[in-house]
Amino acid sequence: MADDSFDLPGCLDRVRRRDQVAARELVDHLYPLVIRIVRSHLPRRVAEEDLAQDIFLKMFTRLEQYQGNVPFPHWVSRIAVTTCIDQLRAQKRRPEFRWADLSENEAEVLDNVLTDERDVTPGDALEARELVHKLLDQLKPDDRLVIQLLDLEQKTIAEISAQTGWNQTLIKVRAFRARRKLQKLFQELQNKEKS
Amino acid sequence: MNQFDHQWQKLTALARQAGDPRDVAAPYGFATRVAARAVTLPPASPWAAFERFALRGLLVAAACGVAAIAVNYTIFSSEPADDYATTDTVGEILNLS
Known part of the structure; x- marks a missing residue:
């Protein structure tokens, strides 16, 4: 997230048009944000990379639902947080x-x-x-x-x-x-x- | 601040000092792999948000159904034929009996 010059709206437009290069750039851009959340809330016995991948795939499948009401990184944070919580709940005991x-x-x-x-x-x-x-x-x-x-x-x-x-x-x-x-x-x- | 708050703040302040020296950049190949999968995925259906509540909803509906039957058990168990046999509505109205 250190790259302030990153054109997020433009990248999102390209991702919506199924541009794989844009999708890769978006993952690279958001990875530090997502991995910090994952590391903070990582459930036991779950690999951080697997959980990060789940979060990004959820993000891509739900991208059409993003209305722009909150900043995009906040929207991704919520997906990351709920995914981690779901994993923690799945551990049950x-x-x-x-x-x-x-x-x-x-x-x-x-x-x-x-x-x-x-x-x-x-x-x-x-x-x-x-x-x-x-x-x-x-x-x-x-x-x-x-x-x-x-x-x-x-x-x-x-x-x-x-x-x-x-x-x-x-x-x-x-x-x-x-x-x-x-x-x-x-x-x-x-x-x-x-x- | 009570004793617990003091102890907890002391412990978390110390834990914060540990920091996290791990790299936060995406590992090599991660973004390519995820992006390749992402473009092949179908978009989520608008009903997807409801799917996680579907099973719970079904259980609640089943419980409501059982409760409704239990509460109204007497109505279901009574025999309607008896009611018709013992009540002569037309006769009562015309006062024939």
């Missing part, structure tokens, strides 16, 4: 989260965060990211997406609304529900750690 599932470093980071005895260091960032993703895996797909966008990508409610198509009240409700579930999870982990 979320494995129970246990202290034993954490690596030694992840457990140490979590311990530091929970007990507040020692400051976490930037060197713990990778473990923290893995840990956060394991915790987010425990949430419902819609709730997980909201927390991911709010707390990790630091997007505003309005930006999330534009990206997902959900209204702002719904996003706040989902964020509240997700944080309550995470709080419960933290308490359970603290209790297990003490026992």
Whole structure:
């Protein structure tokens, strides 16, 4: 998406006329946007390239339905988000989260965060990211997406609304529900750690 | 800010520092492969959006049908012949009996 000179309307016109070169240019142009969404919400055991391909194929088959009411990248974002959520829903059961599932470093980071005895260091960032993703895996797909966008990508409610198509009240409700579930999870982990 | 909020913000702030060093450019051949498939795909039908709700809709309709039969079971189970046999409407109107 770094190429600001890209003629998106012209490219879309050519794609609608079944121009394969234009379709390739469009994929190249949108790939960074799509792959960032896929990586943020990638379900377990799903290859990111396969999911990206599904998203692009959906985009092409629905292109006639695009009315131009929202910017085209937002429209593609919504397809990407709903495709990822559908994949997460298809996985159905979320494995129970246990202290034993954490690596030694992840457990140490979590311990530091929970007990507040020692400051976490930037060197713990990778473990923290893995840990956060394991915790987010425990949430419902819609709730997980909201927390991911709010707390990790630091997007505003309005930006999330534009990206997902959900209204702002719904996003706040989902964020509240997700944080309550995470709080419960933290308490359970603290209790297990003490026992 | 309660204790959980403090802990969660601390953890996510640390997780954000990890960033994501992976390349975001399309892998070689990806765009060509997808574009080749895209031009052969038929456009989605306008009804495609409803397809994902079709099964759920069918189940709800079936449940409504069963509920309607259950609620009105007495009407279905009564024998209409008896009603006709015991009611002489014309006779009642003309007061013949």
